[in-house]
Amino acid sequence: MNLFTAFRKEWMESLRSYRLLIVIAVLVIFGLTSPLQAKLLPQVLAQALPIPAGTDISAFIKPPTVSDAVAQYVKNMSQFDLILAVLLSMGAVAQEKDKGTAAMMMVKPLPRGSFLGAKFLGLAALFAIAITISGIGSYYYTGLLFEFMPIVPWLALNVFLFLYVLVIIAITLFCSTITNSQAAAGGMAVGIIVIGFIIGVIRNTGRYLPGELNTWGIRLMQGTTTASWTALAVSIVMIGVPLLAAWLIFKRQEL
Amino acid sequence: MIAIRTEELHKVFGEFTALNGLNLSVDEGTIFGFLGPNGAGKTTTIRILTGLAHATSGKAWVMGNEVTADGHKIAQEIGFLPEEPAFYKWMTPPEFLDYVGRIFGIPAAERSRRTKELMALAGLEESAKRRIGGFSRGMRQRLALAQAVLNRPKVLFLDEPASALDPIGRKEVLDFIEQLRGQCTVFMSTHILADVERVCDTVGIINRGKLVTEAPREELLAQYAVPALEVVVDEKSESKINPWSETLKREPWVKTISRQELVVRIIVNNIETAKTELLRSAAQVGMVLNKYEVVTPSLEDVFLQLVSEEEAEK
Numbered sequence: 001m002n003l004f005t006a007f008r009k010e011w012m013e014s015l016r017s018y019r020l021l022i023v024i025a026v027l028v029i030f031g032l033t034s035p036l037q038a039k040l041l042p043q044v045l046a047q048a049l050p051i052p053a054g055t056d057i058s059a060f061i062k063p064p065t066v067s068d069a070v071a072q073y074v075k076n077m078s079q080f081d082l083i084l085a086v087l088l089s090m091g092a093v094a095q096e097k098d099k100g101t102a103a104m105m106m107v108k109p110l111p112r113g114s115f116l117g118a119k120f121l122g123l124a125a126l127f128a129i130a131i132t133i134s135g136i137g138s139y140y141y142t143g144l145l146f147e148f149m150p151i152v153p154w155l156a157l158n159v160f161l162f163l164y165v166l167v168i169i170a171i172t173l174f175c176s177t178i179t180n181s182q183a184a185a186g187g188m189a190v191g192i193i194v195i196g197f198i199i200g201v202i203r204n205t206g207r208y209l210p211g212e213l214n215t216w217g218i219r220l221m222q223g224t225t226t227a228s229w230t231a232l233a234v235s236i237v238m239i240g241v242p243l244l245a246a247w248l249i250f251k252r253q254e255l
Numbered sequence: 256m257i258a259i260r261t262e263e264l265h266k267v268f269g270e271f272t273a274l275n276g277l278n279l280s281v282d283e284g285t286i287f288g289f290l291g292p293n294g295a296g297k298t299t300t301i302r303i304l305t306g307l308a309h310a311t312s313g314k315a316w317v318m319g320n321e322v323t324a325d326g327h328k329i330a331q332e333i334g335f336l337p338e339e340p341a342f343y344k345w346m347t348p349p350e351f352l353d354y355v356g357r358i359f360g361i362p363a364a365e366r367s368r369r370t371k372e373l374m375a376l377a378g379l380e381e382s383a384k385r386r387i388g389g390f391s392r393g394m395r396q397r398l399a400l401a402q403a404v405l406n407r408p409k410v411l412f413l414d415e416p417a418s419a420l421d422p423i424g425r426k427e428v429l430d431f432i433e434q435l436r437g438q439c440t441v442f443m444s445t446h447i448l449a450d451v452e453r454v455c456d457t458v459g460i461i462n463r464g465k466l467v468t469e470a471p472r473e474e475l476l477a478q479y480a481v482p483a484l485e486v487v488v489d490e491k492s493e494s495k496i497n498p499w500s501e502t503l504k505r506e507p508w509v510k511t512i513s514r515q516e517l518v519v520r521i522i523v524n525n526i527e528t529a530k531t532e533l534l535r536s537a538a539q540v541g542m543v544l545n546k547y548e549v550v551t552p553s554l555e556d557v558f559l560q561l562v563s564e565e566e567a568e569k
Contacts, residue, residue: 002358002360005354005357005358006358008357009343009354012346012350013343013345016345017345099341100337100339100340100341101341101342101343103307103337103341104335104337104340104341104342104399104402105358106306106307107305107306107307107330107333107335108330108355108358108359108406109327109330109331109358109359109360110330110358111327252309254302254307254308254309255302255307255308
């Protein structure tokens with residue numbers, strides 16, 4: 001019951017602070033421009049390269065395909081999902097502790113787990129809506145510029161993008177819980193994510209990490225059926241463990 | 256019945272001891288003034304009693320529930336006004352009160368009625384559509400009090416409720432607290448003695464994390480009803496006040512001295528000796544006095560006396 005009350009407050013805040021609108025606007029813009037970027041890239045390159053006038057540029061640069069549009073979409077979305085998820089989550093708990101609103105609320109019958117859970121669900125709902133709108137827009141626009149894609153793999157691709165965002169939110173919420181400064185929380189979250197990238201590259205373990213979900217999505221769009229179940233399981237663990245740790249720490253924290 | 260009780264409560268922050276074996280007992284239905292200088296341990300006590308902080312050792316109970324074991328257990332029964340109340344600035348006051356009501360699980364109709372009632376009580380009806388972010392300190396404090404009593408708490412914790420307010424704001428807040436008499440137990444921490452003297456019926460004095468004394472206000476005043484002299488010094492003699500005070504402190508008939516600009520208040524052991532010696536002493540250093548009178552001791556005198564005795568013992 002109180003989880004719903006706290007979630008309702010988070011949702012109201014997302015609307016009043018224009019957070020929802022901003023996230024939708026950013027993701028829709030970059031979602032829609034992805035197929036356009038893929039479409040225009042050969043022409044931009046042709047203008048930048050010293051190709052004699054009248055030459056057939058397809059001899060130098062392959063004509064763009066729907067796969068290029070999908071790759072561009074995944075690249076844009078994962079980058080902006082990451083940036084927005086860190087920015088919106090880093091102050092979620094830290095700021096409330098710093099300002100004193102957390103202390104005002106935690107003496108009331110609002111369990112700390114509900115407080116944290118509502119933060120996570122609020123951010124998850126916000127990104128779910130933004131990714132859905134952006135996904136629909138991009139699907140339609142890619143269809144207009146290239147060809148209409150199969151719906152189910154496209155749906156799966158966007159679910160993977162959403163899961164990837166949830167990992168970032170969970171890690172950043174954990175960082176926001178263990179500090180009172182949103183800047184420190186953001187810094188820590190970025191640090192953890194960067195370390196994850198480095199480990200993925202150096203030890204060749206990237207295929208087991210959440211970033212692999214995006215590659216899996218692209219493979220599905222290409223018709224390849226090779227699944228990355230380990231990456232999916234690791235992602236779910238990487239959502240659950242930081243949230244559980246945040247709850248255990250927050251439960252004992254003095255406000 | 257006892258509403259609040261602490262037993263050998265200790266709280267240590269690194270090398271600083273905020274609470275040093277606090278033993279406290281507050282009867283149900285009283286307005287308890289928890290008095291002490293800044294840094295005495297008042298806020299720390301309230302944070303432990305409300306479940307926001309953990310005691311290093313010792314135990315505490317609120318309405319019979321041990322809060323040092325599980326601070327959240329009494330959440331339904333208490334109200335809390337922190338020293339610096341914080342709100343969601345994007346909310347309007349009715350939205351904030353409604354949110355608090357939802358957390359307490361108050362049914363919609365009752366919540367709506369209670370919100371209207373408290374908006375009126377806090378004098379915020381005309382600002383119902385304004386966002387809290389634009390409120391003055393006084394308005395925020397009144398809203399904070401309203402949210403603290405929304406659930407009709409059995410125990411209300413107020414941390415320095417009127418300290419940062421102007422005289423009108425202070426009066427409004429103290430009137431508000433006065434109205435709660437008999438409805439719930441009020442535990443009010445403050446360093447403003449005049450506020451305690453005005454609304455509290457029982458007083459506890461804390462210094463350096465330890466309870467110095469605890470008694471009904473009138474009993475405390477009677478017990479420590481020491482004679483006091485008050486002099487108002489002429490402006491021309493202002494520079495001489497401090498050296499004169501230092502000289503007086505060495506006199507055996509003087510207990511404590513406090514100064515507020517040109518007004519000097521002297522608590523004495525022997526009023527007859529003091530009457531003769533004080534004027535002589537003033538004349539010796541060439542002090543010009545505009546007023547000289549024997550006054551009834553206030554809670555401030557009692558407080559200063561007790562705290563200075565405590566300091567002297569250390």
